[in-house]
Structures are given as structure tokens and as C-alpha cells.
Amino acid sequence: MEQRKIAFIGAGNMTRSIVAGLVASGYRPDCITATNPSEAKLVALQQAYDIQVTTNNTEAAQQADVIVMAVKPQLMEQVAKPLQSIDFQGKLVISIAAGISIERLQQMFANPLNLIRVMPNTPSLLGEGMSGLFASPITPVSDKTYAGELMQAVGKVCWVEQESGINDIIAAAGSAPAYFFLFMEAIQQQAIASGFDEDTARLLVQQTALGAAKMVNENPDTDLATLRQQVTSKGGTTAEAVRTLEENDIRGIVAKAMQSAVTRAEEMEKLF
Ligand SMILES: NC(=O)c1ccc[n+]([C@@H]2O[C@H](COP(=O)([O-])OP(=O)(O)OC[C@H]3O[C@@H](n4cnc5c(N)ncnc54)[C@H](OP(=O)(O)O)[C@@H]3O)[C@@H](O)[C@H]2O)c1
Incomplete structure (x- = not known):
């Protein structure tokens, strides 16, 4: 990818994972700077x-x-203010902060910026992230290409056409690792209840989740419903378990949970 001079303001978990991904993918370390108070x-x-x-x-x-x-x-405004004196002509600003709109970022920097919002998720820390991206209308295509490649260093990327799509990304990917953890927790709990020790119950669920995710990953042309049907014999045990989940409105529950995440993201946008 293009070796632009890049500065990370804030050297926390997400910066560390992106830097690790960039360097591993051949980005020149002398083009990368990170800042932090401590x-x-x-x-x-x-x-x-x-x-x-x-x-x-x-x-x-x-x-x-x-x-x-x-x-x-919550620190964005106070960190952006001293940067207002900089000439942003030709520079690209990328914000990975949740809940701060393009409009608010422009106000905080008091400059018309080439600006891209990125919403990564925690598996980025392992190079298996899923990031959503949205660019302000004035941002050139070359900057969008660069930002996409940047986030591909820690996973996969998805562009949204409207800024509100970032909140939908939060619901479908940003917050979603926790939904899977909750589902895995529930399976582990029931496995323990049926007599397995904690470690064995964890092994059962974690290996199954990994295997299921790999099946999805390695069969990109097979839709998810078909994958499910392929492991669900008529009249069998899986069919009974799936029927119970459907009867208890698993899809409705997930839809409500995702809508709650969007609502919370919209509320957070009003806080900063
Ligand atoms: N982690 C995720 O999975 C994830 C996902 C999506 C979005 N994000 C967003 O990514 C951003 C960073 O998250 P993170 O998890 O990396 O947080 P983090 O680990 O807390 O990193 C933030 C860093 O900013 C530093 N900092 C504080 N004041 C500063 C200043 N005035 N100048 C420069 N640096 C300063 C902090 O330093 P000290 O600790 O030394 O004070 C800390 O190292 C957040 O806005 C978050 O919403 C994170």
C-alpha cells in the first residue's frame, strides 16, 4: 500500500493492533508515528x-x-482543539472514535477536513477485525482507497454510503462479538448443567464456534440458511433444537438487540 506518513494520536489498544498489522504487512515503520501522554x-x-x-x-x-x-x-474535543492551528490542506484525518459524527469532528477541528470515520471491532486486535468506513463528501477517492487498505491490515472492511450506516455497522459488527460470546456462554452453561466440567464445556463451545465460523468462511457461495439446513437432518436432534430456537423467536430477539445498539449509538452521538 501507499507509504504515507501516518500519525496515530493516542497509543492505546486499537492503535497498537493497527500498527502491528501495518508493520506485518510491510508498511515502513519510519513512516509511522504514535503519540500518547504516558x-x-x-x-x-x-x-x-x-x-x-x-x-x-x-x-x-x-x-x-x-x-x-x-x-x-470523551477526550476527542480537547485533543482536537490544539490541532486547529495545523494546515490540513492535503492531509487525511481518520477518526476511529465511536459516537462522533463527521459534522462534530469538523467543528472540533475548525477546519474543512478530508475526513473518514472508521468503526473497527475488537477482533482487529488479532488481525480478524471487521471495520465499517464512511467518508465525508469532499474526501478524495485516493484517500478512501488508502483508508480501506489501512484497515485491511487488521481484517476486512465495508464502506457505507450514509453516515447513519456506521451505527448499523456497530449493531452488526462492532457490538456483535459480544452477542456471539453470550450465545457461547449459554451453551457452556447448559453443557455444565448436563455434567461437563467448566473447561470441557468451554472446549466444546469454542471449538464448535471456530469450526462453524470456518465453514461459513470457506463456503462464501453457500448462504447461511443452506449451511444450517445441511447440518439439520429432518426429524433429528439439530432440527428439534433449531425449531425450539425459532419458536422462541431467536430472530426477533436478535433484531431487537441490534436495534437497541443503533438507538444507543444515536444517543451517544448527542453526548460528544
Ligand atoms: N478497542 C476497540 O475495540 C474499539 C472498537 C471501535 C472503536 N474504538 C475506538 O477507538 C478509540 C481508541 O480505543 P482504544 O480501545 O484503543 O482505547 P485506549 O486503549 O484507551 O486508547 C486511547 C489512548 O489515548 C491516549 N490518550 C489520552 N489522552 C491523550 C491525549 N491528550 N493525546 C494523545 N493520546 C491520548 C490514552 O493514553 P493513557 O492511557 O496513557 O491516558 C490511551 O493510550 C476510541 O475512541 C474507541 O471508541 C475502539
């Missing part, structure tokens, strides 16, 4: 990936072609 995280990043580090956000942003805002949403 030095310990910077030293660790420098030692692990040989990137540039500094506690000076403005200096890092000034020297960069791409600025990734990777601080907590």
Missing part, C-alpha cells in the same frame, strides 16, 4: 515495531500526511 506505551510500541514516538500531538500531526484520531470519544 511514555510507557510509546516505549513499548517503539521497541516492538521500531516506529517513531512522541508525546507532542501537534508536532506529530503537522509532519503527517494522515492523522488517525484514536483517543476515547
